[in-house]
Amino acid sequence: MEQQFSENLTLARFEAQCSKSVREYSVPQIPDDLLIIIFSLVTGKSVARFRCVSKHWASVLRRSDFTELFWTKSLTRPRLLFTINFKGKLFFYSAPQPHNPDDNSSLVATPYQTCSFPKRLLANTFKPLCGLALLMDEPVICNPATGEFLTLPKVLLEEKDLPNPKEFSKMFCLGYDPVGKQFKVLCMTSSSFDERLTTHLVLTLESRKPLWRKVELKFLFVRNSRMSYGSICINGVLYFGAEFGKSTVMVCFDVRSEKFRFINTDEVMELDRRFELFNYKGKVGIHRNRYNRYENRYENRFVWWVLEDARNHKWFKHVLELSPYEEKMVENTKIVGMTGTGEIVFASYSHLPISWCRVVFYNMERKTFTRVKIEGFEVEEPRVKKYIDTFIDYAENVEFM
Structure with missing residues (x-):
């Protein structure tokens, strides 16, 4: 013991x-x-x-x-962001955004989280805003960096609001108020058989119980389908194209005050083909598609306009003539924006095969083109149709949704 x-x-x-x-x-x-x-x-x-x-x-x-x-x-540390719509899912990839890259170089895109939504997804995304992306024609906001997504409340419309309740379309735009630091979503509903826009609704994301509320309008306008794809938010103002009477106008929606105003477009813009909106040194730019449907060919130049004076509706036209070699370099591409360092960026059309994905940088000072091939996409089944979109100056946001 x-x-x-x-x-x-x-x-x-x-x-x-x-x-x-x-x-x-x-x-x-x-x-x-x-x-x-x-x-x-x-x-x-x-x-x-x-x-x-x-x-x-x-x-x-x-x-x-x-x-x-x-x-x-x-x-x-801005990045390139790629979204791939494949079998009703959204795949997000990103790569460091190069500055003055070598020609014919390559970048390997790394995957983010895949967003699997409750129902089959038919839409792509709009340009990311402050790290968040809004789906086209779907009330869903997602964060590519974290894989989170938020489904917005359903848009409920009264019968009297619609000329034909069974035939109406919705368009959603994401805006950000840098003063109040608030995200807002603008929803526009219109009938395919009526010449007037029916309702405009706004939702503030940060509110505890986000609800759609109507925005009163002094003028009636119809969304312009040729420019609607490229709606963009710059310095707290949402821009998108619309038809006002017989004229094509640029609609400006102030996210903070929730007020609309209109900017006339120049007659020489020839808005008879698809346009893309992009951020040109903090101003809204309009890029015209190079394809001339009347002559069934691609023009050997890029044309875009920049809004220099919104108050007086003044636009400045830019023309970039292409040599045969340069024309070959930017074949099957479109302008996707201008980087913070002043390079115009072209990217492959979204409907082309992923293996064709490339980004072309145009240095405006040196007047040189540089091609960068994008690799690393791991989406299988090559015979299944996929849509890939390219965005520049993407900054990751980890704010909890």
Whole structure:
């Protein structure tokens, strides 16, 4: 018994010593301020994974000071974003956005989370805004970096609001108010058989119970299908094309005040073909499709207009003449925007095979074209039709939806 007591005493002393050693040499908890700095250096995809490590990490990664710091750093490291619509799902890929790349170089796109929606997806996405993307013709907003998505409330319309309740279409636009730091969604519903736009609704994302509310209009206009694809938000103003009477106009929707105004387009714009809107040094630009349907050929030049004076409806025309070699370089591409460093970017049309995906940079100072092939897409079944869209200056946003 004495031996048993001695062994127990020795064991107790050993355990006490081990416990003291653990207390002395255990790793101290990392301060939250240091965690925020460390997490701001990783990718948005990693942040989404780290939220699942512990409740404490999840709370730190949802703090507003962290999401603002991460967003600020993301703006300094812009990326190319690619969305692929395949079998009713959206696949997101991204790659670092090169500056003055070498010609015929390549980039490997890495996958983000795949967004699997409750129902089969038939729409692609609009241009991302502050890291978020809105689906075309679907009330769904998704975050490519984290894989999260938010389905907006259904748009409920009264019978009296519609000329034919069974035949109406919806268009959604995502806007951002940089002053109030609020995302808003503009919804427009119209009948395919009526010449008037029926209703305009707005929803604020940050509200606890997001509800659609009507926006009053002093003028009636109809969405212009040739420019609707390229609606864009710049400095708190949403721009999209519309028909006002017999004229084609640019509609401006101020996200903060929720007021509409109109800008006339020049008659020389020849708005008889599809157009794309893009951000040209903080101003709205309109790029005309090079395909001339009357002559059944592609023109050997790119033409675009920039809104220089919105108050006086003044546009400035830009023309980029192409040599036969340059024309071959940008074959089957369209302008997708201008980078923050002043390079005009062309990308493959969305309906072309993924293996054809490439991005072409035009340096306006040196007047040179540079092609970059995009690799790394892992979507299988090559015979199944897929649609890929390319976006520039994408900055990851990890704000919790």
